[in-house]
Amino acid sequence: MKNEVTAQEIANHPKVKGLRMTRQRTEVYRVLMGHRDHPTAGEVFERAKQNMPSISLATVYNCLEALVQHGAVRQVNFERESSRYCPNLSEHGHFHDETSGKIIDIPLKKGAALSDLLELPKGAQIDNLEITLRGRVLQSKAL
Amino acid sequence: MKNEVTAQEIANHPKVKGLRMTRQRTEVYRVLMGHRDHPTAGEVFERAKQNMPSISLATVYNCLEALVQHGAVRQVNFERESSRYCPNLSEHGHFHDETSGKIIDIPLKKGAALSDLLELPKGAQIDNLEITLRGRVLQSKAL
DNA sequence: AAATAGAATTAGAATTATTCTAATTAATTA
DNA sequence: TAATTAATTAGAATAATTCTAATTCTATTT
Structure with a gap:
């Protein structure tokens, strides 16, 4: 082993x-x-x-x-x-970089609440949340 | 017709x-x-x-x-x-109500930015965003 | 430690949403 | 209207996942 x-x-x-x-x-x-x-x-x-x-x-x-x-x-x-499958249990989204094909965990900003972003229905109880982003990371010489 | x-x-x-x-x-x-x-x-x-x-x-x-x-x-x-498939083109997420089986469009609050919630990678250009929620709407007599 | 009972593992078949193929038909352009 | 290009169609193919039924483990109880 x-x-x-x-x-x-x-x-x-x-x-x-x-x-x-x-x-x-x-x-x-x-x-x-x-x-x-x-x-x-x-x-x-x-x-x-x-x-x-x-x-x-x-x-x-x-x-x-x-x-x-x-x-x-x-x-x-x-x-x-x-x-x-992903062993990261902290609340996070996923960014799928189309250039590299890589999937990157995107942490939720601490202190930020979902209800700041979304108009949730009254009385909604959220069991599961998935946030997935697709795009590309621009290569900048400055970075 | x-x-x-x-x-x-x-x-x-x-x-x-x-x-x-x-x-x-x-x-x-x-x-x-x-x-x-x-x-x-x-x-x-x-x-x-x-x-x-x-x-x-x-x-x-x-x-x-x-x-x-x-x-x-x-x-x-x-x-x-x-x-x-969904003809609603405004930015919105989807809430899947497990009680009724219904899928409800969840509008993004206007003025709210994704970057308020997520720690986006530097230089990331987002082509596509999906926010999906699963849960149930609690039936409250008060509502 | 052996017997038991319940759960997990396995190979391979079955399922199901979706895509592909090749032929036909429709729409657009000349 | 003929020619060209694109869309439609039926049915076959694909691929991820689930199911089935038999076997093997694991944990528990004698």
């Missing part, structure tokens, strides 16, 4: 407390915590297979679903592309 | 200026302008067939794509569900 982080450490992570951490779920969670990009299920599958060649794609989907349900991981959707 | 709005009126709509308005595109656009809910391509197909039984689903997809490209219509995605 080339991984720096042990299975024990992953399984004891506070975010997965209460979730039965099987070998596969541990591996999937480790993959997500490892590269903090936003892999698709297929990409998670490819990475997980390096440590655990027997893992199946269906299991990766199952593990991701369990982690999302449990609130340990966020599922992010860009248009009709494959879902992507 | 039971429709209040004529094909002529639809084809002359300023939003579609410059787009070749075939019979099918006109019909698809009329469907969207008619019920201002957020139908899927399949739902648009069902509605369009009532006026134009010969229209095909592939054409509905093609027409919707043309209208989206042209900026006459917005394509909205909720998680991994089918895309939905």
Whole structure:
């Protein structure tokens, strides 16, 4: 195993407390915590297979679903592309840079409230918020 | 034809200026302008067939794509569900009410800027913004 | 430690929204 | 009106995801 982080450490992570951490779920969670990009299920599958060649794609989907349900991981959707998964649980949006193809987490400014921006319906209780931006980062010599 | 709005009126709509308005595109656009809910391509197909039984689903997809490209219509995605289409071009988010299943347009407060809420990367040029909310509207006797 | 029960994993089939293909038809231009 | 170009169509193809049913784990109880 080339991984720096042990299975024990992953399984004891506070975010997965209460979730039965099987070998596969541990591996999937480790993959997500490892590269903090936003892999698709297929990409998670490819990475997980390096440590655990027997893992199946269906299991990766199952593990991701369990982690999302449990609130340990966020599922992010860009248009009709494959879902992507993100272990950053702080409130944030996603910027999809069309030049580099990279997805960047965009933190919400602290102190800022959604209701400052949006005319929310009276009595609305928000369970889930997704803010996705698409565009490009202009390369300026000055920066 | 039971429709209040004529094909002529639809084809002359300023939003579609410059787009070749075939019979099918006109019909698809009329469907969207008619019920201002957020139908899927399949739902648009069902509605369009009532006026134009010969229209095909592939054409509905093609027409919707043309209208989206042209900026006459917005394509909205909720998680991994089918895309939905919306003729409201003003900047707005979408609230998906889990109780009623309805999708409600949420206007951006005027004067409010996205950068008030988000820590945007330096030099970022935003081509597209999607804000989607999921939740429920609490029924209060007081309201 | 063995038996049990319930849950997770697996391979592969099924599903479903969407896109593609190739032929036909319609719209625009000359 | 003929020629040209673009749009429409039916049906096949694609791809992400979910489902199914059998197997294997894991945790718990003897």
